Amino acid sequence: MPENKPRDVQVYPIATDTTVFRSRSWTRLRFEIEYALAKGTTANTYLIKGDKIALVDPPGETFTESFLKALQQRFDLKKFDYVILGHINPNRAATLKALLELAPQITFVCSNPGAKNLRGALENPDLPVMVMRGEETLDLGKGHHLQFIPTPNPRYPDLLCTYDPQTEILYTDKLFGAHICGDQVFDEGWEIINEDKRYYFDCLMAPHARQVETALDKLGDLPVRMYATGHGPLVRYSLIELTEFYRQWCQQQASQETSVALIYASAYGNTATLAQAIARGITKAGVAVESINCEFADPEEIRAAVEKASGFIIGSPTLGGHAPTPVQVALGIVLSTATNNKLAGVFGSFGWSGEAVDIIEGKLKDAGYRFGFDTIRVKFKPNDATLQMCEEAGTDFAQALKKAKKVRTPSQPATTTEQAVGRVVGSLCILTAKQGDISSAMLASWVSQASFNPPGLTIAVAKDRAVEPLTHSGNKFVLNVLKEGNHIGLMKHFLKPFGPGQDRFDGVATQEVENGCPVLNDALAYLECSVKNRMEVGDHWLVYATVDNGKVLDGEGITAVHHRKSGNHY
Numbered sequence: 274m275p276e277n278k279p280r281d282v283q284v285y286p287i288a289t290d291t292t293v294f295r296s297r298s299w300t301r302l303r304f305e306i307e308y309a310l311a312k313g314t315t316a317n318t319y320l321i322k323g324d325k326i327a328l329v330d331p332p333g334e335t336f337t338e339s340f341l342k343a344l345q346q347r348f349d350l351k352k353f354d355y356v357i358l359g360h361i362n363p364n365r366a367a368t369l370k371a372l373l374e375l376a377p378q379i380t381f382v383c384s385n386p387g388a389k390n391l392r393g394a395l396e397n398p399d400l401p402v403m404v405m406r407g408e409e410t411l412d413l414g415k416g417h418h419l420q421f422i423p424t425p426n427p428r429y430p431d432l433l434c435t436y437d438p439q440t441e442i443l444y445t446d447k448l449f450g451a452h453i454c455g456d457q458v459f460d461e462g463w464e465i466i467n468e469d470k471r472y473y474f475d476c477l478m479a480p481h482a483r484q485v486e487t488a489l490d491k492l493g494d495l496p497v498r499m500y501a502t503g504h505g506p507l508v509r510y511s512l513i514e515l516t517e518f519y520r521q522w523c524q525q526q527a528s529q530e531t532s533v534a535l536i537y538a539s540a541y542g543n544t545a546t547l548a549q550a551i552a553r554g555i556t557k558a559g560v561a562v563e564s565i566n567c568e569f570a571d572p573e574e575i576r577a578a579v580e581k582a583s584g585f586i587i588g589s590p591t592l593g594g595h596a597p598t599p600v601q602v603a604l605g606i607v608l609s610t611a612t613n614n615k616l617a618g619v620f621g622s623f624g625w626s627g628e629a630v631d632i633i634e635g636k637l638k639d640a641g642y643r644f645g646f647d648t649i650r651v652k653f654k655p656n657d658a659t660l661q662m663c664e665e666a667g668t669d670f671a672q673a674l675k676k677a678k679k680v681r682t683p684s685q686p687a688t689t690t691e692q693a694v695g696r697v698v699g700s701l702c703i704l705t706a707k708q709g710d711i712s713s714a715m716l717a718s719w720v721s722q723a724s725f726n727p728p729g730l731t732i733a734v735a736k737d738r739a740v741e742p743l744t745h746s747g748n749k750f751v752l753n754v755l756k757e758g759n760h761i762g763l764m765k766h767f768l769k770p771f772g773p774g775q776d777r778f779d780g781v782a783t784q785e786v787e788n789g790c791p792v793l794n795d796a797l798a799y800l801e802c803s804v805k806n807r808m809e810v811g812d813h814w815l816v817y818a819t820v821d822n823g824k825v826l827d828g829e830g831i832t833a834v835h836h837r838k839s840g841n842h843y
Contacts, residue, residue, distance in 0.1 A: 313454025324414025359446025554667025694840025
């Protein structure tokens with residue numbers, strides 16, 4: 274992506290009387306894990322011009338000035354009638370306030386939970402709002418008779434999709450999106466961005482798989498020819514495939530044997546961001562998450578999730594020195610429902626003091642619960658390093674649950690097939706990667722040369738590895754090949770357990786090379802690599818990377834090799 278390209282607004286007609294305004298940024302805007310691939314983003318806004326004019330999903334405050342300038346160059350804002358909001362958050366408040374000043378006649382349209390959020394964001398408790406619960410419609414004239422489908426989930430309890438039968442466009446807001454920026458308006462050649470779609474789903478939708486599947490059922494009967502998404506390319510060419518992928522990915526979550534109840538409330542969005550990162554760490558380790566926003570959940574929903582789950586995690590902001598009332602109610606339900614053999618976790622964000630987190634932690638400790646990670650306390654907005662730590666904490670929590678659930682049985686001899694697979698030999702390597710303030714590493718032996726021209730290789734990376742987020746397409750890494758007779762110390766170092774966010778390179782001699790990643794000084798050789806593609810293969814990702822540069826550090830050394838007796842473990 275262009276590093277210094279200015280933000281802009283791309284305007285493009287997509288259907289009869291329908292135009293998209295794509296507010297574009299080639300760099301990541303916010304510290305949220307869904308943006309971690311750092312491929313930029315587009316905030317898509319849509320204008321439908323019938324006899325009346327409706328604007329769908331104005332962008333956040335980053336784009337307020339450029340968006341309004343592009344809009345005013347083409348339309349008279351005094352003639353606008355409606356602003357339809359798929360969801361409301363504080364980030365959109367600046368744009369909505371500016372719109373109201375320029376066009377005080379507009380009527381806001383949103384879901385029932387969204388009305389409260391909107392009035393709060395605009396600091397106007399008396400703001401008139403048109404509330405859509407699902408049965409109402411909005412006639413713009415010229416055949417644009419809009420229908421509304423509430424599709425709430427715990428992260429976005431006010432999520433609302435809008436359908437225009439005239440153009441057969443479904444405005445999906447958060448569903449089916451991707452954080453990627455470019456000139457391409459639609460998704461032609463969609464296979465090359467499927468990884469970005471999957472990552473977006475894993476970060477935003479996987480913790481709410483049950484609600485997402487319900488949303489898919491609601492939307493399934495509509496004759497749709499295009500998904501007008503909130504972020505990324507509009508979905509026209511992969512509509513059937515992406516819908517099916519969403520169902521498959523939801524069902525993968527539902528089929529997991531172990532689950533975690535992730536219960537939280539969020540005053541300004543920061544606690545929700547932490548919850549999202551923790552959930553990502555849990556789901557990538559093969560454990561399902563039942564995410565619950567206790568501000569909108571019924572007590573019975575919380576009780577049922579806790580009873581079913583093998584562990585629970587509670588997150589809270591601090592308001593006035595205390596946890597908000599919904600969190601206190603949820604904590605009471607947990608204490609009365611969960612047996613103390615269930616694993617627990619606590620996290621939260623705060624502005625000036627963090628008493629809520631301490632109170633929750635204290636009550637759970639007094640009740641005898643074990644903790645799956647050290648309590649997480651974050652002041653103000655989380656950064657990249659904090660989100661990495663939260664993701665790794667979630668993975669540790671999931672791995673502890675899976676380990677506890679394994680039935681202790683006498684070890685069985687490997688089958689002949691497993692013995693045969695175990696005879697596949699791989700060189701011992703350390704994969705090292707760094708991106709901004711985030712760095713990580715792993716011991717790898719499933720490595721193979723894959724191509725001559727360009728020189729390329731494949732590496733199998735387990736889904737729950739801490740380094741996995743740094744091995745997506747476009748990322749850089751270094752493959753350090755270990756030397757026979759000098760590899761034991763490095764093996765032991767990188768095989769030992771690390772705490773969430775702990776520096777993997779502490780005490781290891783390294784130097785940084787051209788691609789920004791660490792090289793181990795004691796390696797036999799190293800290769801600087803760029804990830805070109807990756808494929809999901811069972812419990813691993815198969816990463817294909819090309820070699821940009823490399824060097825043999827010891828011309829007399831021999832590559833260390835890993836011999837196994839079985840193919841069912843490393």
